[in-house]
Amino acid sequence: MASIEYCMWHLTPNGWVNGTVKTDSPKLTNKPIPNDRVLTYKYEERMKGAEIISDHTEIFRIDDNDLIDKLLKKYPFKGEIIL
Template sequence: MSASYEWTEWHLTPAGWIRGSERTDFSKTTIKEPPTDRVLTVTYTDENSGYSAHQSHSEDWRSEDADSVAALLEQYGPAPAQL
């Protein structure tokens, strides 16, 4: 069985979570510039080797405005767990 490695960036903004750059199997990587009003960027990764699967989130960027980050996380919740 072949390996699969897919990921999607999610940007937290005052409008909620916005989909950013992404890579899916059998497609080209789509690159999008992050929104200028983002306060947090998280990458959701889905890896599947055929024998095991692993999904994870990694925080890639966080605004220095901790109050805005906390308020928007409370309003919109954590980053989506989907590609």
């Protein structure tokens, strides 16, 4: 059976803020969504045997693409699971 863990990441004018985290414990740590978020990614790590596959999916985006592009240049997305 594959292991799946995830962390929600919210881009704000001050950078990336980690949100809700799901680990295999099974543990779900809920965190509030920042009011000033402009973009949210769900970052996942799946373990299949000895292989770890990581990916991210866009969950939320405001309509201001110029602001998002500016913030992504300033704060590139790195993606990781943080408890």
